Amino acid sequence: MSTLYVLGVGPGDKQLLTPKASAAIEKSTDLVAYGLYLDLLGELCDGKKHHDLPLGEEIGRARLALDLAAQGKTTALISSGDIGIYAMATLVFELLDQQLQGNEQNPQWLDVEIEVVPGISAMQAGASRVGAMLGHDFCTISLSDLLTPWQTIEKRLHACGQGDFVVSFYNPKSKKRDWQINTARDILLQYRPASTPVLIGRQLTREDESITITTLEKLHADDVDMFTLVSVGNSESRHILNGNKEWVYTPRGYSKKL
Structure with a gap:
């Protein structure tokens, strides 16, 4: 299984993107995000497969990111600001919690290596x-x-x-x-x-x-x-x-x- 990076890219200015977040994106083959966040990152996302889901599809984004990582693809689930503040990190762990409780049918998620990378919040x-x-x-x-x-x-x-x-x-x-x-x-x-x-x-x-x-x-x-x-x-x-x-x-x- 590959790594799922759950990361925040800051409020928008690329100079406020942390080196750790930048390195995680560089290591990833697949990027899952709302499209605007990928646009703000510019050339850093070149050569990666983009999975752009619109606003309102947050659960779909989290599921897709876990699925891609479970398939062996190094994946970055990206949010603006800090992904742990009103953002996607909580959904990832809620889905894993549901799997552990037997409410999901995706046992492969539990083998995914997850690394949360914080970002500068708004x-x-x-x-x-x-x-x-x-x-x-x-x-x-x-x-x-x-x-x-x-x-x-x-x-x-x-x-x-x-x-x-x-x-x-x-x-x-x-x-x-x-x-x-x-x-x-x-x-x-x-x-x-x-x-x-x-x-x-x-x-x-x-x-x-x-x-x-x-x-x-x-x-x-x-x-x-x-x-x-x-x-x-x-x-x-x-x-x-x-x-x-x-x-x-x-x-x-x-x-x-x-």
Whole structure:
């Protein structure tokens, strides 16, 4: 059996692709991914067999990657960002778990050598663009209720507010789902100032990247789409200006020692 590399290629800028991820792609004969990710990798994917499955076919992608590796092909299952954060790695292990429980009929999967290769996530890329927004305790919440009931998401939003965590919202909006980000804003406004800094990062590190720093009270679904990451500071996060430069950072308490 061959190896299945389960890897993240970062937010889009090829300079943020880790050497380990690059080496795994070079070793692979078959690449399984959403086509845009292969396009972003460019010539690194030349000479490989591409298996491009569209959005919504995540289970199919994971199954195909396991099947290819079980057939003896060194395979890379590729996702943007970190493949272990709201991405494909969990599906691979869920399928293996189902096989071990007897709910799948693919025993050959269990012989596949699996190596997970982490990548730089969108929240890290966004934070780096504005300074040090994730400088203290933080969390991430996906606002998509396709797989998680909204009641659960809402409970986590309140917990985030009560704990005063910096929070990065993944999947803040889609064509069919446009109200959650405004509801999340209203919940957080119960726990932190209206002036709390907010990062809106679209197409982070890619050619058409746009970065906006706004406030929690001004955050609105109209300024967000499915290619956007939204990060909201905690009650102590600071937005500072120096001429035409601006940064956001979240202090850890060093001011007492300065």
